[in-house]
Amino acid sequence: MAFEELLRRYEAGGGHLAAANAEGLAVPPALHTALLTCMDSRIDVFALFGMQLGEVHVLRNAGGVVTDDVIRSLTISQRKLQTRDILIVQHSGCGLGTFTDDDFSEELAHEVGMRPSWRTHAFRDPGVSVRRDMAQLRHDPFLVPETRVRGFVLDIESFALEEVFVDEPGAGLSATG
Ligand SMILES: [Zn+2]
Numbered sequence: 705m706a707f708e709e710l711l712r713r714y715e716a717g718g719g720h721l722a723a724a725n726a727e728g729l730a731v732p733p734a735l736h737t738a739l740l741t742c743m744d745s746r747i748d749v750f751a752l753f754g755m756q757l758g759e760v761h762v763l764r765n766a767g768g769v770v771t772d773d774v775i776r777s778l779t780i781s782q783r784k785l786q787t788r789d790i791l792i793v794q795h796s797g798c799g800l801g802t803f804t805d806d807d808f809s810e811e812l813a814h815e816v817g818m819r820p821s822w823r824t825h826a827f828r829d830p831g832v833s834v835r836r837d838m839a840q841l842r843h844d845p846f847l848v849p850e851t852r853v854r855g856f857v858l859d860i861e862s863f864a865l866e867e868v869f870v871d872e873p874g875a876g877l878s879a880t881g
Pocket of ligand 1: 797799800
């Protein structure tokens with residue numbers, strides 16, 4: 705069973721290794737950065753960005769999408785642990801692209817007898833989802849004003865990263881006004 709296997713690995717030295725790896729590290733991330741990405745078990749974010757322990761807050765959920773709980777974590781990350789930059793990485797071939805919010809809600813209603821109060825944040829195009837999440841973070845009142853947000857779509861086959869840019873709706877107006 706999976707539980708037993710994991711606990712066996714902990715006993716076999718995982719606990720000691722983790723303790724050694726954490727030794728001397730400060731609580732605030734050294735690179736003052738938070739990274740939001742998908743829980744997909746194929747994505748090794750530490751390898752991807754050459755990250756070490758103690759450098760970045762890594763937030764993971766289904767899709768790597770901005771939810772109320774992500775805002776909660778980012779606000780604590782910034783206000784209590786001095787991070788500033790936020791990196792969003794969503795990916796092609798994501799499970800969140802395999803259903804729609806309505807379908808999943810309908811499915812749950814059928815199987816469980818009630819609909820969830822939360823949304824799945826399902827998306828067809830990860831680029832659109834990243835853009836939406838970046839825009840949301842840029843306008844979040846709880847994040848510090850100097851927050852910098854960059855968003856990317858990871859190709860799950862080639863592991864190429866493609867940056868996503870938000871077109872600021874007000875950007876053209878200030879030029880003419
Ligand atoms: Zn995913």
